[in-house]
Every structure is written in structure tokens, then in C-alpha cells.
Amino acid sequence: MWIIVGLALLGLAAAVPSEDRKLSDKATTLAERSTTLAFNLYHAMAKDKDMENILLSPVVVASSLGLVSLGGKATTASQAKAVLSADKLNDEYVHSGLSELLSEVSNSTARNVTWKIGNRLYGPASITFAEDFVKNSKKHYNYEHSKINFRDKRSALKSINEWAAQTTDGKLPEVTKDVEKTDGALIVNAMFFKPHWDEKFHHKMVDNRGFMVTRSYTVGVPMMHRTGLYNYYDDETEKLQVVEMPLAHKLSSMIFIMPNHVEPLERVEKLLNKEQLKTWTGKMKKRSVAISLPKVVLEVSHDLQKHLGGLGLTEAIDKTKADLSKISGKKDLYLSNVFHAAALEWDTEGNPYDADIYGREEMRNPKLFYADHPFIFMIKDTKTNSILFIGRLVRPKGDKMRDEL
Template structure:
């Protein structure tokens, strides 16, 4: 029961984090595309070594209970994600530590046992070699979809820790689109203007509903594992994405999907591929975590050395491709903790799609065209 409670708390906090963080990212123009569980996992790992007001900021921002409860929940989530049949779903964590430094025993234990993380030693002063090593790990764990997550200039002799999460998903549709029916069609970017894109077509029974509160149609496209699906929310109006985004803040997608009915639907869906890199510092600062990027941060629960640590860089990179066969998505998030002693001056479409498992864990991608 304790494990089930901890898992539920992590899943619920991830749901709230997804909605709140999306609202921040949606303020910028263009597509919004990210994996919230990847960002949430790295921040939750960082939370394990935070103390004082910094720990309080993590708890408030991530919508999570005590750090130990979050760790317990992620242990269950990580193991569950690794055992989903008929799709490829990989999630991995890694911690890179500056050579000649040691993690505090409790932090080391929770990172390895609960977050199933590797701990590797690097010399960040040799920044090019260190970046190459980290990037190679990310590429391996995202089937080479995420490349060059870390720039060599993100690392220096003042870097003490780099925490990385990588997640990769590949699933075939339960009902594949017929490639012979794919043809160029209009995708509207406002009331008047459109662009020609490759549109896939099918007509069959899917779970579908119309939600008057959102002012949108909602469709679930199942993968070969029918417990997983891509949820697509299409506004009534061609320029209705902005209004839909506002309404999604208070929408409960779980309740909405429970109202869906299995009916025949004529589906037209664009093929697309998106890759996006997000520097998370500005958004996380707006989100209430600005303290972690300043010398005021308290990460005294991480390493044995008596040095003041803070987050110098937080980067998220995501990739998705949707075609007739299915969907392939990958994401990676990294943050690095630098020492304030060594270098005191550096600070180093109308679609809402998400992969939903029947236990409530989600990897969300937002496409705003």
C-alpha cells in the first residue's frame, strides 16, 4: 500500500506539473513539444540532494511530498515503464560526478536504488571529452534520436554533477494507416493561411468524443498495446488553439477519456517530425525554481565536499515522428550542478498528443502549429 500511495503521488504530481509547465511554455510562439516526465524525473533527482528553502521550492513547484516519498514513487514508476508489452518504452537516468569527488552515501543510495541511475566519474575540466561521453550515453538510450544534448561549453572545471534523464518510445498503431491513401492536404495555421502537408487517412472505429467545454473533438489512436494511445484534441475553430490552451489548464483528461465512445470515425492526420531543444532556466525560474540557479541554492545533500552547489544549466531536448506505421518519440533532460567556490561568476498543429498508460503515467508532447 505504501508503494501504491507513493506511485500515485508521483503520477498525480506529474499530471499537475505537465499542465502548469505547458502553460508557461505555450506563451512562446510556435510548437510546444516536451516530455514532462523527463523534466520531472531530473528535477526529482535534484530534489533528493536539496536542503532548506531549496527543498521547499522543489516540493512546491513539483507538487510532490517529501523527497523520500518521491523516490519511492519513482522506483515503482521506473520499473513499471520497463515492463510494458508490445511497445518499446525505455527510461534511464545517469549521474556524472567530477573526479576526486564523492556522493554523500544517502544521495548515492537513493539515486541508484530508487531512480535506477548509473553513477559515472568524469573530469569536466576536459569538457569536450566529458560532453562526448554524456552525449554518447543519451544517444544510446534514445536509439540515436537525441544527439548533442550537452555542449562542451556547458561544462567546466567548476562543474561537480550532471544529472541526465533519457526516455524513448516507439509504438506501432493497432490499425496502421494505408500508405496508398496518404496524399498532400491543407493544414491550416490560422483562419485563412494553410500549408501543404502529407495527410494520412483512415476510416474505422475509434474511441471518440466531442467536448463542449473545451470546444473540441477528441480522438484516441491506440497502439499495438491497446492500453496505450495517442490522444488528439482538435478545436472546432481553425484558430482555436489559443482558447483551447487556456481551457486545458482546468481540464481533467482522465475524466474526458472515460466518456469516449467506440464509434466509426473518418480520420485525417498529418505525418510530422519535430525536434526541439529547450533551455529550461527561464521557464523553471518563472515556475518558482529560480533559486536553484543562484548561489543561494542549497544542495548540501549531494556531495561530501564542503562546496556551495547550484544548477548551472538545465536542458531538455525532444524528438517525435508520426507516420503510417506508428509514433516514435524520444526526450532527454540534463542539469548540471556547479560549484560556487571554483567559479563564483559562472551560471553555467492543433494537436495535444499524449501516450497514456492504464496506470496513469504519461509522456506528453504538444504540437502547436
């Protein structure tokens, strides 16, 4: 059986500027729990040997878990909260905290970024949504609900993909080519994110370079270059670099973590956790850095069902054990898929920069951050201290340049 949840996260329209509005303790707590989820889920996915590029929005995954706990009973509901490390918090605390967090971080006007988000929960044509579930899911998450008929699978898939494309202004043309299980609830997240740099790259400082997927496989990508003052740390012990680039309005930033040389990311990923990130950022110093980044258009769709199951969400995805009866009033529904699809695009666009800076003493002898091989990245929200996106770029779009022995 299936379910549709339509969610469009709207920016806050408040008299108090976003940067001045204080977060509640609930939202602060849920932001911290969503960061734990970010690393747990990233590690679960990175273990998949077939996985190349990864792109996750932990706060959006957290909202999906919130929805499962809202529609579930007993262990089905408590497991969803446990995956979010929120099992000791009461339901109202979790739902209102997530609601405030999502409203805050999705305020793209305050953050001067483009972030389009849509979430849908697809359900069978025969389902009748419980009034309380509809009311509460709209109250906490601004969800909508509808139905889909999978007897005509081709038409159903077309409907899902067209909705995702429309939600993201065509940036995410496809969520999935197939749905194997058509007898359960299907959650779909569709997103498009484009950062706006605090200091733009010069549009003429872009050329074609090689990106080494491995030592023997290189693809051609457009590479953009700029030198500026950035928070930077060179971890000589672990042989990696960390650089932080603020986004416009400085309410969020992008953090790049890259090994010094071409290698599988597994070694660096083993280091990655909340404490290590805090250590790296704590050792950063603002200094001159010459940055070369590939212009990126990244489209990634993950089915998170297996990975969330590995983190403890076992009942909701089990047809024989799931109790999602708060959704429809009947205990005949389980979660068959959680599609998490996102398009991420960054280019030269950003705020004007002060050209006079290049004559200053601190701009001499810049460190080089040349991102021509796989790296990990995060988009971190400064105000809520949450991670809006976490991912890795292993294979960018580009034509093969060479294949050497």
C-alpha cells in the same frame, strides 16, 4: 560545477503480468501529482513566445525533481518536492512511489511501444559523489554517476550529444549546441518514444498534404489516413475536437485536442487542465471517425531550468542559495541546466485490424478529424492514469509550400 547521472529505466521482469499487477498507494499518488506537474509545466512553457513545438515527459521530469530532493537539503530539497505537489509527503514515500511509477510506465514490453530513456547528471571533474547519494539514487531511480570536464567545451558537448544519440539508437542526435553555464550541475534527459497503434494505418493510405502552420504558411507533410471506431468528442462550445486512439495492448492511448480551424493554440491551451481533460474524456463516445494524421518525426530539446524556476524551484538553480550537499558532501553545487530532450515518432505501424468492421452500420457517416493544423497531444497511461508525454505540434518537418498575404 557539474554532475552526471546516468539512468536507464529498465522494464520490469516480474512473474505477474504488468496489466494485472496492482499499483501501490504511493505510486498512484505520485502518478496523480505528476499529472498536475504536466499541466503546470506545459503552461509555463507555452507562455514562452519563442516556443513552437513542445514535447515533455512529466514522469521523467518528476524523476529529475526526485533526484534534486534526494541530493538537496532544507529549502532546496523541499522546493523540488513542492514543484511536484509532494511537499507534504515524506521523502521515502516520494522516492519509492516515483521508483515504482517509473518502472511501471517504462515497461515497454507490456505496453508494446518503443520507449528508450536515459538520464544523466553531469558534474565537475573534481567532484566526489557521496556514497549515500550514489546508493540511494541507484536504489530509487537506477541512476549512474560520472564526471565531465568543461574546460574543453567542444569535447564536452560532443560527449553529451553522442551519449544521447547512443541512448536513443540515433533518434536524438543532439541535445544542445551550447552550454552557457559550466559551473553547476547539469541534468540531461534523453528519450525516444514510438507508439504502436492498436489498429494500424494502411501503409498505402499515405499521401503528401499541406500542414498549415498559420493561415499564410504551409509545409508539406506525409499524411496517413484511416477510419475506425474511436472515443470522440466534438466540443461545439469551444470549437474543438478531441479524439483518443488506443495503443497496442490498450495500456496507453494517444489523445489529440485540435481547434476546428487554423488558429494559435493559446485559446485552447487556456482551457487545458486536469479537470477539463477529465470533462472532455467523460463526454467521449465511441463512434466512427475518419482520421488523417501527419506522420511525425519530432525532435525537441528544452532547457527546463527557467520554467522549473518559475514553478518554484528557485534555490537549486541559484548559485548563492543552493544546498545540494547530499550529492557531494559539499555545499558548492547548484543546478545550472535541466536539458529535457525527446524524439517522438509515429507512423502507420500497429496491430492488424478487422476488415469486416467496414460493413457495419456504426461505421457509416464518420466524423472527420483532419489534423492539418496545430494541435495538442498527450500519451496517457491507462493503468497508472499518468501522462507519459504532453506536447503540441505547431511546425512539423516539411518543405514550405506557400507564403500568402
